[in-house]
Amino acid sequence: MPALLESLKSEWVMGVKSQSKEPLYHKLYVLLRNSITNGSVEFGAQMPTEQQLSNAFGISRITVKRAMDDLAAENLIARQRGKGSHVTYRYEPEPVSAPLVGMLENLEEMSKHSSVRVISIESLVPPADVRETLRLNTDGTALKILRVRSNEDGQPYAYYVSWTKADKKRFTKKRVESKTRIALLKESGTRIARVEQTLSAENADAGVGALLDVPVHTALLALTRQSFDDAGDMVDILFGLYNPKLFAYKMVLGLDH
Amino acid sequence: MPALLESLKSEWVMGVKSQSKEPLYHKLYVLLRNSITNGSVEFGAQMPTEQQLSNAFGISRITVKRAMDDLAAENLIARQRGKGSHVTYRYEPEPVSAPLVGMLENLEEMSKHSSVRVISIESLVPPADVRETLRLNTDGTALKILRVRSNEDGQPYAYYVSWTKADKKRFTKKRVESKTRIALLKESGTRIARVEQTLSAENADAGVGALLDVPVHTALLALTRQSFDDAGDMVDILFGLYNPKLFAYKMVLGLDH
DNA sequence: ACATGTTGTTATAATATTATATCTTATCGA
DNA sequence: TCGATAAGATATAATATTATAACAACATGT
Structure with a gap:
């Protein structure tokens, strides 16, 4: 044998x-x-x-x-x-990837080289953790927006879920696709004064996997971004999942000591 | 309804x-x-x-x-x-990741609340991608160190592979476990002037999974940290994998515009 | 006791999945 | 051209899965 x-x-x-x-x-x-x-x-x-x-x-x-x-x-x-x-498969010891790199400084720059597709905009009752931190209107709902961001080649690389304390009227599909959520908030008089970000990792489930065109269970870079207004109230929370093959988070640090 | x-x-x-x-x-x-x-x-x-x-x-x-x-x-x-x-399920707002560590500023702080176990220290010829970026000594080898970092409860939360352009003599197991690699480099006259970090995500394989006590395929936060000296030469490269349940990367941003 | 609201039990039809056998067709060297 | 090797095509039986319906039993307030 x-x-x-x-x-x-x-x-x-x-x-x-x-x-x-x-x-x-x-x-x-x-x-x-x-x-x-x-x-x-x-x-x-x-x-x-x-x-x-x-x-x-x-x-x-x-x-x-x-x-x-x-x-x-x-x-x-x-x-x-x-x-x-x-x-017919060629074994490569380490398939090196050259992901699009996002830095904090150039988030706007990034959006120039990518496009957003809005999947849905709804007023819903948010999960408890969101509900707690976001101060809500009378009916207990907030604006839930699902989006997918793709690079210049049309490859989807990011999936966003955001909960915003805002009026549904200002957040039409068209407007959300052309402007940033932050800009829209500014229009309605809400100024973002501070942002907290946490980076982590999460496995892709079937839904996100399909949207980002990756297999189920793929490790994704997870971002949670909480935005606060002048009064210190959180007005927006965003959960982002990034395909690490196409997007990585880069930062440069200068040291003194 | x-x-x-x-x-x-x-x-x-x-x-x-x-x-x-x-x-x-x-x-x-x-x-x-x-x-x-x-x-x-x-x-x-x-x-x-x-x-x-x-x-x-x-x-x-x-x-x-x-x-x-x-x-x-x-x-x-x-x-x-x-x-x-x-x-019958009680929702707990999840005590957000225990060691919430920011940037390089409080790396020392972090090491106070955690312990490192050195798995191996070897002088080896690094893989092609590392070899390219690191300028190497005559024999073409660099110091490869494998480590696992655990929190105060003894739970392992990080796995590191590092390649350092340095003398093996200074990097004994004991010394690496008690001091930071950066500090050891400083001793030998190498000053780190700049650091580039990239955050991404990676699935745990069987080996890392066992070391970090997580199931295979768990999404891990992946860090690549390249350290440069005054002359702009890279002297150290570190690959870290973090259990997102125990470690997340947090940053606070103030906005002006 | 009874009406109403709510889950539990049993039965069933349609379809999908799994594993098998048998026969057919392409490739290649002697 | 023939025989030995392969994979392709078609058929089928046994189960498992999926979704449904009709009826039974329990809880509660009046």
């Missing part, structure tokens, strides 16, 4: 017993995918045949085929009748 | 159209769960009844029931015939 097949079989008998519930074809798919993406099987090399895997693992060829088809659908392998399946 | 139900309905019509494929009962479950865990519905409050949700959302009561049953199975609500379903 070829060394690769031997190695896979060994992993298979381990993995099958531990992880349960998932269908066979999917467990096999994951196993094979890992062997490709971690470089165990090199670019261009032939995968074990359906028959080989079927025999070695004791499952039907069709089930193996299903897993292989899934790999092909992800463009990890190319399949051909009579020839076999060959790896 | 009650405000809460109104609010939920609004979210429902949004979410159902965008997110696809998942079964209705699960989408509803997620929607309701969020409204509970984020505190929109308070502890003890009565949930909308199955009939109400069924009518408002245009799905069968049984499907609603399934979602509610799932909530009950998670002990988020208690259900009772004739009475209704009531929230």
Whole structure:
């Protein structure tokens, strides 16, 4: 038996017993995918045949085929009748990314090179943590705005949820897409005097994953920005999630000591 | 219609159209769960009844029931015939990240409330990307240090990999654990004049996950810190991964305009 | 006791998923 | 051209999932 097949079989008998519930074809798919993406099987090399895997693992060829088809659908392998399946994925030790860098100083600059799509604007009852900090109008609602920001290539890189203590009239879709929320607040007489920001990280859920075009569970850079007016009252809170492949937060510090 | 139900309905019509494929009962479950865990519905409050949700959302009561049953199975609500379903989950406004650390100014402060464990110190040939930016000594090696930082409760919250252009003699395990790397560099005559930091996010792999005591794939706050001396040469590069549950990066900005 | 409101139980139809077998077609070397 | 290797196509049986309906049982106020 070829060394690769031997190695896979060994992993298979381990993995099958531990992880349960998932269908066979999917467990096999994951196993094979890992062997490709971690470089165990090199670019261009032939995968074990359906028959080989079927025999070695004791499952039907069709089930193996299903897993292989899934790999092909992800463009990890190319399949051909009579020839076999060959790896089309090129293993790169470290895919270096050159993300768009945002600095505090040039938030306006940033918006020049990107566009915003407003998903929704609604007056809703906010979650308790927001409700507590934001002082609310009589009906207990605030303006919830969902937005996605994309770069010049049309790739979405940021997802925002904001809660604003403001009038719905001034915040039409059009206006929000063309101006910053801060500017709109200014119009209605609210001046932002202080901003607190917290940077953290969060996993993408299905919804955000779809909007930012990243797989579920991708690590995203998370920003919470609380804006306060002159009186020290919070008038706006923004939660942002950034695709780290496309956006990173850079700062330069000068030291004296 | 009650405000809460109104609010939920609004979210429902949004979410159902965008997110696809998942079964209705699960989408509803997620929607309701969020409204509970984020505190929109308070502890003890009565949930909308199955009939109400069924009518408002245009799905069968049984499907609603399934979602509610799932909530009950998670002990988020208690259900009772004739009475209704009531929230049993107590919303806690989450004590915002314990070590809230700002910038370089209070790095020393931070180290007072935490401890460092050095995993390894080695002179190695760094990977290509590090090697390029760091100007190296004759033998082409740099000092690679792996560390884990824990808070006062012994919980590990940061994992560091650093590459330093320095003498191994000065960087013994003991010394690294008691002093900052910056201070040690200072001793050897290297003064840090400028620092560039980039914040991003990264998924925990198995190794880091074990060290930080988080599940694989947890989103971690990722920091890259490049330190430059007077001459503008980079003398140190640090890659840090932080558990966002225990550490967040906070900054306060005053606005003039 | 009874009407009303609310969840629990049981049954069921439609569809999707999972794993299999059988037959077909393309590739390539002898 | 033939035989050995591969993957593709079609069919199918057993389950699981999803969404529904109709009826039963409990809680509460009048």
